[in-house]
Amino acid sequence: MAILNDTRFQKETRQAEVVVIGGGLAGLSAARTLAREWLTAFLFENVFSAAPQSLSLLHVLFYIHSSGGVQTLLATTGGAQDRRFRGGAQQVALAIAGELGTRVMLNQPVSTINHHQQGVEIYSDRLMVKAQHVIVALAPTLAGRLRYQPALSGRRDHLTQQFPMAAVIKVHCIYDRPFWREEGLSGLAIGIPGALSAVLDNSPEDGSPGVLVGFVHGDKALKWSAKSAEERRAEILNCFTRFFGPRAGQPEEYLEQSWIEEPFIRGGYVGYLPPGAWISCGEELRKPVGRIHWAGTETATVWSGYMDGAVQSGERAASEILAEAH
Numbered sequence: 447m448a449i450l451n452d453t454r455f456q457k458e459t460r461q462a463e464v465v466v467i468g469g470g471l472a473g474l475s476a477a478r479t480l481a482r483e484w485l486t487a488f489l490f491e492n493v494f495s496a497a498p499q500s501l502s503l504l505h506v507l508f509y510i511h512s513s514g515g516v517q518t519l520l521a522t523t524g525g526a527q528d529r530r531f532r533g534g535a536q537q538v539a540l541a542i543a544g545e546l547g548t549r550v551m552l553n554q555p556v557s558t559i560n561h562h563q564q565g566v567e568i569y570s571d572r573l574m575v576k577a578q579h580v581i582v583a584l585a586p587t588l589a590g591r592l593r594y595q596p597a598l599s600g601r602r603d604h605l606t607q608q609f610p611m612a613a614v615i616k617v618h619c620i621y622d623r624p625f626w627r628e629e630g631l632s633g634l635a636i637g638i639p640g641a642l643s644a645v646l647d648n649s650p651e652d653g654s655p656g657v658l659v660g661f662v663h664g665d666k667a668l669k670w671s672a673k674s675a676e677e678r679r680a681e682i683l684n685c686f687t688r689f690f691g692p693r694a695g696q697p698e699e700y701l702e703q704s705w706i707e708e709p710f711i712r713g714g715y716v717g718y719l720p721p722g723a724w725i726s727c728g729e730e731l732r733k734p735v736g737r738i739h740w741a742g743t744e745t746a747t748v749w750s751g752y753m754d755g756a757v758q759s760g761e762r763a764a765s766e767i768l769a770e771a772h
């Protein structure tokens with residue numbers, strides 16, 4: 447947004463969504479109203495990846511509290527976007543899986559859990575495992591799609607019925623070098639119109655190659671995931687161009703990941719509760735059902751929605767079982 451308060455000729459060219467002419471109380475009030483509205487939209491799009499009206503206020507407060515505050519959630523330095531993993535974040539899961547060895551079974555989607563006083567039986571298409579306990583470490587909406595015998599309580603089922611995944615498409619554009627830095631640009635951009643809501647400089651430390659990462663959030667992700675790959679790419683590159691100039695629209699490589707389309711994930715960054723759901727069913731989120739325990743980042747109390755939260759939730763669910771055993 448730009449406020450123009452004098453008539454001198456300006457050589458500099460700038461771009462803005464809205465120009466307010468007149469820096470008196472009226473103009474300033476108009477600008478402040480728009481800025482607040484956009485800040486709210488930015489917060490909800492980028493942190494929750496969902497529209498404000500679809501979120502429970504309690505959920506928003508819980509989520510902010512679990513990370514330590516709005517500033518921490520939004521910040522790059524010292525906040526949620528502070529670091530990148532050299533080689534990718536999947537290495538954390540791969541390293542833990544490496545420690546566990548053959549105990550990790552891949553390509554065995556679980557469909558049914560039988561549970562009773564003596565133990566549990568877990569079924570996939572090709573396997574049945576008998577155990578004393580089970581930890582369901584899935585997003586609540588996916589946990590709700592499993593078949594439980596006997597069926598879970600109505601309240602627990604209503605919790606998972608009301609726990610949609612947010613929606614996000616992530617895009618990486620690769621360039622020979624981070625050319626935007628040479629132009630004095632940080633690589634950080636936020637925008638309300640257009641498909642992309644946020645862009646960050648995701649280049650490795652040595653700047654080779656240059657990488658911009660962009661996100662399509664919430665309803666926009668749902669809308670654009672229904673378009674053809676060509677239409678989506680054209681729109682997204684158009685946004686990159688608007689933010690960083692024509693060079694940004696011609697990456698050497700364009701990589702896109704729609705988390706909505708992943709059948710065992712179904713969205714991101716995380717599941718959320720709509721208005722009323724915490725009060726009506728929230729108590730069920732972490733409460734074990736007999737020998738069934740619940741993990742997953744949505745059940746974390748610290749950094750819920752993030753990798754740290756996923757780790758905390760897994761350790762908490764394991765400690766429930768260890769406590770019962772002693």
Ligand SMILES: Cc1cc2nc3c(=O)[nH]c(=O)nc-3n(C[C@H](O)[C@H](O)[C@H](O)COP(=O)(O)OP(=O)(O)OC[C@H]3O[C@@H](n4cnc5c(N)ncnc54)[C@H](O)[C@@H]3O)c2cc1C
Nearest residue numbers: 555556584588616705710714715742743751752753754756
């Ligand atoms: C685009 C994007 C960017 C993100 N960026 C960050 C970030 O910068 N920092 C951060 O901390 N967090 C980030 N997150 C969030 C982070 O990825 C999650 O919080 C974390 O991975 C959740 O871990 P989880 O174990 O709870 O769930 P998941 O990682 O979803 O693990 C559940 C697993 O269960 C499997 N599964 C599903 N159904 C079944 C079934 N029926 N049977 C067997 N297995 C099944 C799934 O395939 C999956 O492997 C991001 C998420 C997204 C989508």
